Amino acid sequence: MIEWATLVFKALHIATIALWAGGLVMLPLLFRKYRPQLSDAAYTRFRRLTHYSYIRLLTPAAVTAVGTGIVLIMLRGIYEPWLFAKLALVSLLAVLHAYIGHMIVTTAETRGMARLTNPFLVLVPLLIVMTGILVLVLAKPVFVIDWPQWMTEPQSNSLPRLVPI
Numbered sequence: 439m440i441e442w443a444t445l446v447f448k449a450l451h452i453a454t455i456a457l458w459a460g461g462l463v464m465l466p467l468l469f470r471k472y473r474p475q476l477s478d479a480a481y482t483r484f485r486r487l488t489h490y491s492y493i494r495l496l497t498p499a500a501v502t503a504v505g506t507g508i509v510l511i512m513l514r515g516i517y518e519p520w521l522f523a524k525l526a527l528v529s530l531l532a533v534l535h536a537y538i539g540h541m542i543v544t545t546a547e548t549r550g551m552a553r554l555t556n557p558f559l560v561l562v563p564l565l566i567v568m569t570g571i572l573v574l575v576l577a578k579p580v581f582v583i584d585w586p587q588w589m590t591e592p593q594s595n596s597l598p599r600l601v602p603i
Contacts, residue, residue: 444510448510450502461492461499465488465496465538466564469545472545496535520577520580524571530567534564534567541554
């Protein structure tokens with residue numbers, strides 16, 4: 439039963455990651471079309487496309503990808519250092535996702551008058567982070583961390599008192 443659940447969650451995880459990653463690449467490229475000279479009809483199309491793709495497609499895909507990833511971690515019991523490095527990169531991807539959302543809100547509030555960041559300054563970090571995630575997942579490198587003994591074994595010391603009795 440667990441193998442079946444793992445397969446279903448892995449398929450859903452991969453599908454939503456593909457959707458999320460593709461959308462995160464698409465939106466900065468769409469921002470190249472944003473300019474003050476847009477007609478009302480073109481601006482409305484731009485707003486609907488960016489807003490609805492972010493709200494109705496990318497954000498649910500991101501939440502589903504992260505949620506299914508958490509379920510997979512629990513189902514498979516993988517707690518390796520490469521996974522924690524991957525989770526750090528996924529956190530950066532979430533920050534970039536939020537920044538793209540900020541750019542969408544800025545375009546809505548200024549009606550064509552905002553000066554947006556160059557889309558390639560968003561796209562390049564996105565691609566670097568996505569490539570890093572892919573490399574970590576496919577290579578699963580072994581990180582050897584030589585922690586000091588006091589960090590890996592209980593020391594049987596009592597906790598310090600914060601309030602005197």
